[in-house]
Structures are given as C-alpha cells and as structure tokens.
Amino acid sequence: MPEGGHLPLLKKEKKTKYLRRQQEVLDAAAAVIARKGYHGASTTDIAGELGVAQPSLYYYFASKDEALEEICRIGTAGYLERLQAIMDGTGATRNKIRDAIRAHIEPVRTIPNYVKSFQRERRYLPAERRHELGRLIGEYDKLFRLLLESGVSAGDLKPDLDCELAALMLITQCNVAQYFVGDDVSLDRTSTAIADVFLTGAEL
Amino acid sequence: MPEGGHLPLLKKEKKTKYLRRQQEVLDAAAAVIARKGYHGASTTDIAGELGVAQPSLYYYFASKDEALEEICRIGTAGYLERLQAIMDGTGATRNKIRDAIRAHIEPVRTIPNYVKSFQRERRYLPAERRHELGRLIGEYDKLFRLLLESGVSAGDLKPDLDCELAALMLITQCNVAQYFVGDDVSLDRTSTAIADVFLTGAEL
Amino acid sequence: MPEGGHLPLLKKEKKTKYLRRQQEVLDAAAAVIARKGYHGASTTDIAGELGVAQPSLYYYFASKDEALEEICRIGTAGYLERLQAIMDGTGATRNKIRDAIRAHIEPVRTIPNYVKSFQRERRYLPAERRHELGRLIGEYDKLFRLLLESGVSAGDLKPDLDCELAALMLITQCNVAQYFVGDDVSLDRTSTAIADVFLTGAEL
Amino acid sequence: MPEGGHLPLLKKEKKTKYLRRQQEVLDAAAAVIARKGYHGASTTDIAGELGVAQPSLYYYFASKDEALEEICRIGTAGYLERLQAIMDGTGATRNKIRDAIRAHIEPVRTIPNYVKSFQRERRYLPAERRHELGRLIGEYDKLFRLLLESGVSAGDLKPDLDCELAALMLITQCNVAQYFVGDDVSLDRTSTAIADVFLTGAEL
DNA sequence: TATGAATGAGCCTTCATTCAT
C-alpha cells in the first residue's frame, strides 16, 4: 500500500516529517507541470520552485514519472466516492445534478494544479498506470450516466435524453470550467451556469 | 495569406510541387504532435512518420517552432469568417446556434490533427505568435457571445442567460467533443446533442 | 571582477574547488581553441582533452560562447594596467619601450593559449562582448601611442615618427612574436630583437 | 597540371567561360572566408554571395577543401619570384628592402581576400597541402633572410643584425599591415612606415 | 537530509555533399 512509491526506511517519528516534505515537493511539481506541461517542466524547474538542489527531488521520488503518477492519483482521489454518495442521497434529480457538478468542480478550487496536471498530462503516464486511470475514468463516466438515466426513469429528465453523451458533456464542461475562470468569472458563477443551462436550456 | 514560412527560391512550376510536399510534411507533424504533444513529438518521430531522414524536414521548415505556428494557423483558419457568415444570415436564433456548433465542430472531422495540436499545444508557441492567437481567440469568443446576446434581444433566448459564460461553455464543449467520439459516438450525434441540451435543457 | 559566468549555488567552502575545476576546464578549452580555432574546436574535443564526458562541460559553462568570452577576458587581463604602470615610471623612453614590449609579450609565455585564442578567435564572440573588447583594444593602442608621443616630446624619439602607426606596428609585432618562437628562437631573443630594431633600426 | 582541381571535359571554346565563372566563384568564396573564417563560412553563405543555389558550387569545385587550396594557391602566387627578382637587381640594399616590403604588401591591395584567407585559414587545409605550403613559406622566409644577410655582408646593415628574426619580423609586419589600414591609414603610409622604422629606427 | 559532480541518451539544428534531372 505504499502508494506514494519510493519511501526510505524511517523511524516512525521521522516519517511524518518526511511525508510532509514529500507533499511540498509534490505541490511544487504539480504547480510547474500544470504551468508548463509534463515535458515542458524540467526537474530543474521543479527544484527551483522549491529552492533546493535538483537531485534532492530524488530523495522523495524515484522518477519524474512516479511523481506524475502520484499527482494524478491525488488529482483523481475521491471523485467516485463523492459522486456515489450524492447518488445514494434522496433529493430531487435536479439537486443531485447540481451537487454532482459542484462536487466535480470543487477540487479545481482546492487543488487546481493536481487537477490540471491530471487532465492534461495523464497521457504521458507509463502505459500501465495510464490504462488503470482510464478504467477509473470509465467508471466515473458510467456512474454519471447512471445518475442521468435514473433521472430519466424517475421522469425528471426528458425521456429522449442522450444520457451517455450528456454525461460526457457535463463532465468535460466541468473540466474545462477552470480555464475561463478569471477576474470577473468565479467558479461559483461557472458552476451555476453549467447547471442552469444543462437543466433548463437557453431557449425561452 | 498562408505564409507557409520557409521557402527556397524556386521556379514557379516547381513551387506547386514544393508546396504540396510541404503540406504532407505538415500533415505528418500535425499527426505526431496531436498524438504525443509538442514536446513529446521529436523531429525524428515526424520524419519517421514520413519515412524520410530527419534533417530533410528542414528543407520545408526552418524550425519545429515554425511548423507548430503553421499548424496552428491552419487549425484556426476560417473560424471567425464562418461564424460571422452564420450571424449575418437571417434564420431563427436556434438555427444559427445549431449552425455555429456544426461549423465549429466541422474542422474536427476534416483536419483533426491540426485542431488538436492547436488546442492543446498552442501554449508552446513563441510568445509573439501565442499572443496573436490569443487575440484571435478573444475575438471569436466575443462574436459567439454576440450571437447569444442577439438571441436574447430577439426574445429567442432567456432574458437572464449568462451570455458570456454560455458562449465559453458552448465553445469548449465543441472543442472537447472530439475526445468522446468513438466507435459508437459520431460527430453528428455529438453535434446534435450539444445543441439540444444547450437549447432546451435536460429537464422535462 | 572575473565574472566567471555560470556558477551553481554552492556553499562557500566548496566554491574554491568548483572554481579550480572551472579553471582547468577553461585551460583545456583554451588549449583546444588555440590549436584548432573556435569553430574547429568541438566541445567534444575539449571534453576529450579533460577526459570527461562532453555534457560535463556545461556544469562549468553555460555555453561555448561564454567559455570563449571568459578566455578572452583572461587573455586580455592586466594589459592596460601594466602598460600604464610602465608609463607612470621615470626611466628613459627607450627603457620604457623595452619594458612595454616585454610586458606585452610576457603573457605569451605564461598563458599562451589564452592569448592565442583571444587574438585569433575574438571575432567569433557575441557582438556585444566583441565590441566591448574592441573598445579595450582601442584604449590600449592609444596608450601605447601616447608612450611614443611622449618619447617624441621628450626628444628621445625622432620628431617625425608616425606614432600612430608605429604603435600599431609594435603591438602587432609582439602579437605575432609567438608564432616564430621555436626550438632555436626564444621569446627573450624575440623580445630583444623587436626592441633593438624598433629603436635603432637595421641600417648602419 | 590541372591545378584548379576539378575540371569537366569541355570543348576549348567553353573552357574559357568555365574558367571565368570558376574565378568568380573563387572570388566569392575568398570574400566570405576572409570575412567569416573557413569554418564560419558555409557553402550556403558563399552561394548566397553569388546569388546561385548552393549545390551549384560543386560544379566548379569538388569540395570546400579544394576551394581553400585554390584560394591559398592564388594568395601565395608569385611571392617567391617577385622577391627573387628584387634580389637579383642592382640597387642599394635599402632600396631592395623597400621594394621587397612594397612587393609583399602589394597583393593586399589587389587580392585582399585571397591574402587574408591564406594567412588565417591555411591551417585548415588538408595535411599534405598544408605542409607543402609550409615549405613554400619556409623558402620565402629564407630568401628574405638572405636579402638581409647580403645587406650585412655589403656593409649596408648592422653587422650584428639578427637576420633570421629580422626577416620574420618584417614579413609578419607586412602581413598584419592590412588590419590597421582604415579611413586615415593607407597602405602606402603603412608600407613607408614599416620601411622607415626598420631601416633607421625610432630613436634620435 | 541533501547535494556536488558527472553522465548517457536524446534533442534540434547545421552542414557539406550527392545525385537525378
């Protein structure tokens, strides 16, 4: 279970400190990778962000690949569980959908660099891990689709809704949301707009 | 208008052949860059795609940068004009919107590698060209927003529609459309789904 | 003052060792460049001279250009000061001239590769640094000319001496001296011969 | 005897035209090599100087090396003969020396690019040709030395003159002369100054 | 805990050269 990969044998008391520092290293890596792309981000850039010498990174990660893996792991953590929890709730479909959108967008606020890195750079993961992630994403897509389908079944959504596509559309809409957030466009406004348009449409 | 960069002094009759070959080189570059990303795509990869030696590329392009520039130029060509033409038409708002979506998605079918490369790799362009493209994109976004605003004015769209955001949402929705096109999901189906959901919403 | 270019963040105690090694690298570069010319000397040649892998050089210099800059800096260091010191002295003009010649030739003995590289390869420096060096050389030429002019004023040299040209002639004479030094021609003999001929001429 | 190397089988009438064009190509090569150095001058630069496509050069020369060989041949042609002729004359030593200086400097005026290229770039010649040239230079140096020695024997020059070194000094002095020719320094003035200083010295 | 030093692999690019036309 040492998901964080690489991990020297340490006395328990040291371990916490080590993990904390590893987190900082990861934050720096995620920041630089989000900004410059995986191949555009050199380990020197990342070390520079931290103010340490470049080989020091290798004390926390066995390779750049591994760091990306860990970043993607963090950037995707909890999505399935949160969506499942929402679906298990009892509210109206429209509220479940609003919640799902908010839940999906939330990490964009809290860990934006992890999310961006995962979204745009996961294709550079080693094949195995990439496929593993692909399966996870597939499950999430399916779950989201189930949410819509149950809405249709419940008579809350249009009976002819293309649930498969609609799910993908909602998800990608949330994913790109961050890129048009700016000085005058907040995440909340975006989140609401996505839900409003999706549920009620633009036409009078 | 298609500057095409680099161009040895050639007699007119040979020029056509040269430009045709340059186009092939560009196609290969776009294909590899779309697949592997700009930094992930080596000039050796591109040459391999063409079955030529790697320095041969430099007979057609002065640099990898320049090739990306040209790819982005092609990948963005005509968008503004097509959207403007649609807006200048006389149909109902809903039809204009459907047309705009189809027009935006169309290049995804015809020149997918150029579109993908532009969308994902433009940030690696040299600063000047990148900013130039940024301005172009800004204009397009604004034009799309005007389309929606005129729909609101005409009483075809909801008076409280957040046109700025809605425009961005539609555009990005179209942009990502290609990534969920697969064996059983066609571009047409996607195009229709985007329009349907946007116009009428998912709720009954 | 010796900028030394490139310099990783090092603890003070390590700095000395780093600078010493940098000096060795520079020595090797100067040797190869003096032998083969700037463009004829590949970084691989230089690394070979040191017995290290070629990229190792980049730990000590940011670029080949920068190494040439540093070589030229060293190859020109102190000339102005030494000449000025001689001119500030109180001896007879003839002795000052002999001293100036010896001073000019001295680095040819101590750091021949730096001097040769500077003399023959400075034209390949980046424009800015090249112009900077040009100004330095101009000042030196002027100072040397002043030395001769003061000799004329003092009545030690012929009143019709073309001091401008004579200065250039002496300087270049010293510069090329190294190329005819061989088994039976020493620097001392050369240095004396230059001064003798210049002062008293060859005719009876 | 086809010294010009490379030479296709041509009817006699065409030959002249071919040789004339070859001369132009050589002039261009010498110009660019003088300006940028042998390794700094690309065949593309040379072709650009001529306004032709770059492979066209290979119609006149088998290789860049060969062009340099030919340039050096031209740049050194006649020196020995001219000096010999002067020595065979009957004038006073001082006039022979003045004539020798003028003769040595003359090509700097007429074919400066060949002279510069020869002087600075001959070390990049293929070994054999380089050594051959070295022998020629050696002969010239010896002849010049004989001129001085005969002057000493005739009682025209100081009996203790270091003729070996003095010859080298004069020659190199002439060689570098061109580099300080400028707006206000002519070749004539330089030529005279060299002779004056050499013969009578600078001291009163 | 962290780093100084070094390196193999690989990248983009330039260049002299070739050859069919």
Next chain:
DNA sequence: TATGAATGAAGGCTCATTCAT
C-alpha cells in the same frame, strides 16, 4: 549549366538520473 531534394555526420545543448559524500 545548374538545381531541387535529400541525407549522413556532427555539433551544441538539455535532461533525467546516479552516486559518493
């Protein structure tokens, strides 16, 4: 007579990684 097209070799440089300390 000249060139369009292509290429092998090499060049300078960057990068992820290693390892002794």
